[in-house]
Amino acid sequence: MSDEREARLEKLAAIREEGINPYPTTSARTHTAAETLAEFDELQDQEITLAGRMEFPREMGKSVFVHVEDGTGQVQFYFKRDVIGDEAFKSLKLLDAGDFIEATGTLFTTKTGEKTLRVNHYTLLAKALRPLPAKGAGGHLKLFDPEVRYRKRYLDLIANRDTELPIFLARSRLLAAMRAFLSERGFIEVETPILQPLYGGATARPFITHHNTLDRDLYLRIAPELYLKRLIVGGMERVYEIARCFRNEGVDRSHNPEFTQMECYQAYADYNDMMRLVENMYSYIAEQVTGSMVFEYLGTRIDMTPPWKRLTLREAIADHTGIDYEEYPEREALAAVMREHGYTVDPKLGRGRLIDDLKDSIIKGESAKIKEPLFLYDYPRDISPLAKPRPGAERLAERFQAFAGGLELGNAFTELNDPLEQRARFEDQASQRAAGDEEAQVLDEDYIEALEYGMPPTGGWGGGIDRLTMLLTNQETIREVILFPTLREQKQG
Numbered sequence: 331m332s333d334e335r336e337a338r339l340e341k342l343a344a345i346r347e348e349g350i351n352p353y354p355t356t357s358a359r360t361h362t363a364a365e366t367l368a369e370f371d372e373l374q375d376q377e378i379t380l381a382g383r384m385e386f387p388r389e390m391g392k393s394v395f396v397h398v399e400d401g402t403g404q405v406q407f408y409f410k411r412d413v414i415g416d417e418a419f420k421s422l423k424l425l426d427a428g429d430f431i432e433a434t435g436t437l438f439t440t441k442t443g444e445k446t447l448r449v450n451h452y453t454l455l456a457k458a459l460r461p462l463p464a465k466g467a468g469g470h471l472k473l474f475d476p477e478v479r480y481r482k483r484y485l486d487l488i489a490n491r492d493t494e495l496p497i498f499l500a501r502s503r504l505l506a507a508m509r510a511f512l513s514e515r516g517f518i519e520v521e522t523p524i525l526q527p528l529y530g531g532a533t534a535r536p537f538i539t540h541h542n543t544l545d546r547d548l549y550l551r552i553a554p555e556l557y558l559k560r561l562i563v564g565g566m567e568r569v570y571e572i573a574r575c576f577r578n579e580g581v582d583r584s585h586n587p588e589f590t591q592m593e594c595y596q597a598y599a600d601y602n603d604m605m606r607l608v609e610n611m612y613s614y615i616a617e618q619v620t621g622s623m624v625f626e627y628l629g630t631r632i633d634m635t636p637p638w639k640r641l642t643l644r645e646a647i648a649d650h651t652g653i654d655y656e657e658y659p660e661r662e663a664l665a666a667v668m669r670e671h672g673y674t675v676d677p678k679l680g681r682g683r684l685i686d687d688l689k690d691s692i693i694k695g696e697s698a699k700i701k702e703p704l705f706l707y708d709y710p711r712d713i714s715p716l717a718k719p720r721p722g723a724e725r726l727a728e729r730f731q732a733f734a735g736g737l738e739l740g741n742a743f744t745e746l747n748d749p750l751e752q753r754a755r756f757e758d759q760a761s762q763r764a765a766g767d768e769e770a771q772v773l774d775e776d777y778i779e780a781l782e783y784g785m786p787p788t789g790g791w792g793g794g795i796d797r798l799t800m801l802l803t804n805q806e807t808i809r810e811v812i813l814f815p816t817l818r819e820q821k822q823g
Contacts, residue, residue, distance in 0.1 A: 334461045341424045342457050348421065352457040357381050357432050364402035366437070370445050374437045380405055380447055381432040381455060383488075384425060385462075394422055395446075398431065399491075406446040407433050414451060428458030463489040480809050480817060497811055500619050501799045505572065507618035508592060511611045517568040517594055522557035524550060524574060530777065531555030531716070532792075533769040534577040537587075550576035553792060555716065556777045558595050559745060563785045570594035572795065583807045584694075584737060587816050590795040591740075599789035600744040601717075601728045605705050608732055608742065608791055609636040612703075612798070619802045627735040627801055630701045634734070638703040643689060646706055650692040650699045655685050678766035682713030698736035705730045712762075715755040715771055717743035732793070735801055740793030747788060749781035 345352045359381040366373060366380060382400035392411040397404045411419040425431065433452040440446050463473040463485055473479055473489035480486075486494050509519065527546070529536040531553030540547050554573040561569050572592045579585060596603065613623045613634040623634045648654040653671060658664035661681040668675050668684060673691070675684065689706065692699045707730035711719055714727035728744035746752050756773040763770040799811040809815040 335459055338426055338457070338459045338461075341426065342459065345421075345424050345454065345457065350421075350454060352454055354453065354455060357455055358434075359432060362402040363398075363400050363405045366405055366447075367403065367445060370437060377434060377436055377450070378447070379432060379434040380407075382430065383458075384427055384429050384431055386427040387422065387425065392419075394419075398433070406440075406444050407431075407435075407449055407452075408438075408440075408446050409449050409452070414449060418451065425454065426458060426461070428460070428462045430455040430458075476809075477817075480815050481820065483813050497799070497803045497805065498813065500803050501795070501811060503619050504615055504799055504802060505795065507615045508572070508611065511614050512570050512594060515568070515607075517570045517596075518566060520558070520561060520566070520569050520571055522551075522554045522561075522571055522573070524576075526551050526557075528772060528774050528776075530771055530774050532577070533713070533771060534579060535768055537576050537578050552577050553591070554593050555790065555792065556774060558593055559785065559788065559790070560777070560780045562595050562597055562745075562788050563780045563783055567597040567786075568595070581816060584797055584800070586796065586808050586812055589808075589812075591792055592795060593790065593792040595745070595788055595790045597786045597788050600787065601707065601730055601742055601789055604742045604789040604791045605638075605640070605707075605730060606636075607789075608740070608793070609634075609638045609703070609705075612732075612739070612793075615798070616802060625802070625804075627701075627804055628696070628806060630735055632701070632703065632735055632801070634703055638705055638732075640705045640707060642708045643685070643706045643710075644708065646692065646700070647685070647688050651688055653688060655681075655688070680712060680762055680765070680767065682710035683767065685710050686713055693733050693736070694738060695736050698733075700733065701735050703732070703734040705732055707731075712758065714743065715759050716746055716752075718746050718748075737797045737801055738794075739797055739801070740791060742789065742791040745785070745788040745790050747781060747785040749778050752781055753778050 342352055358379050360379045361373070363380065363382065366378065380398065382398040382404070385397040385399065387394050387396040394409040396407050398407050409419065409422060431452055432455050433447060433449040435447045435449040438446055438448050473485055478485065525548045527548060529549040529552050532555070534552045536549040536552050538547055538549055551573070553575055554571045558569055558571060570592060572590065574588065575591055576588050579587060581587065596607070613636055616623050616625065616634040625632055644654065644656055651671060653667055655664055658667055661684070664681055664684055665675045668688065673688070693706065708720060708723070708726045709729040711725055711727045714729045717727035717729040720726040720728050729742065731741050732739040746755065756771065759771040760773060796808050796811050800808060803811065805811055
């Protein structure tokens with residue numbers, strides 16, 4: 331790398347000595363590669379200008395062939411000494427794979443049938459000082475080391491264009507489809523604060539920062555929920571936000587400290603309404619992104635066609651673990667039976683969080699016992715501090731989570747709109763925090779005050795964009811669907 335870079339620096343100096351600006355300010359490109367290939371017959375009698383990144387040039391006597399790639403595809407360029415002149419042809423030796431060039435010429439088809447630009451003159455647009463990744467099988471650029479791929483995503487996109495770019499194009503289509511679906515149903519897209527004086531809306535540890543002018547600590551949001559519900563109080567009956575969120579938690583195949591989720595809230599709705607909204611939205615998105623509601627994820631057939639399967643949390647856990655947690659109303663009794671069944675029990679967690687651990691053991695990861703699209707509903711109230719209790723079952727909350735392929739896709743409630751009950755729930759969370767649960771929620775006085783002005787019956791949903799992208803692009807780890815994932819500090823030497 332060092333020798334190659336020095337050689338390129340010498341070429342850069344030689345280019346400048348020739349009076350050529352190696353980094354001009356503009357380009358005169360008239361067509362993209364895709365346009366050129368699609369309109370090839372119509373363009374053959376015209377002079378056009380193409381631009382892009384050079385691959386490895388191939389010299390054949392008084393001719394040079396090179397493939398040049400832009401963001402839409404690649405076209406072969408043909409440089410002939412008699413056409414571009416001796417000096418320009420000689421200067422080609424100062425160019426390297428990775429350089430950006432622009433060329434004007436006419437189109438023709440080679441004897442091998444390749445559509446090619448016959449160059450009349452060319453311009454260097456940007457000199458690359460580092461070499462491209464090495465060629466792999468078939469002579470194509472390849473970058474296999476995942477550590478390098480995640481840290482230097484730009485190299486990953488250059489080398490593994492055919493496999494990596496489609497993932498992020500699919501993510502873009504996913505977001506466009508989600509926005510279209512919600513807009514069609516009268517939802518308004520909004521933006522709420524990322525820097526918050528108090529975090530809330532989820533069970534997670536926050537990142538803390540400090541505002542110098544105000545001399546106060548602020549938090550990166552863990553969820554937009556409480557601000558979106560303030561908007562429901564204010565009369566905006568259907569709102570959503572595609573929100574960057576931050577949680578000070580571990581990193582694994584389905585978690586990244588910085589992630590994207592969509593939260594939406596609908597007045598005069600409950601969790602049953604939100605189930606229907608979610609299954610219709612996700613099946614629509616799947617069809618828009620993959621072309622079908624049925625696709626494969628890590629070897630498992632996933633059918634997103636509504637209606638999805640619905641199970642109570644209690645029956646799902648009982649069926650797959652043999653533990654009916656309603657038979658163990660006290661925390662210690664549940665902990666004891668979990669130990670008997672071989673589960674590790676965290677002494678800091680309350681009964682509801684232990685139930686949540688049982689749920690995770692059957693529904694998440696490669697060993698998930700249920701992989702079809704599924705709603706689990708009716709969760710313990712003590713781990714659902716923002717959800718309404720289920721009528722006739724006060725220990726339960728009107729809450730559901732959606733799963734598919736071993737991934738948790740999101741979380742939803744019939745939103746609690748009783749301000750006095752909400753205060754009591756926050757106070758219970760404070761007790762759990764005092765007992766050692768660092769992820770328990772904090773009491774938000776301003777949010778309670780907002781509820782005291784009255785919030786209509788409301789259903790809400792929060793779903794992870796990254797995990798949905800994993801599902802729809804058949805990726806095993808979240809690092810493949812986030813352009814720049816959070817990584818450990820790289821060791822030097």
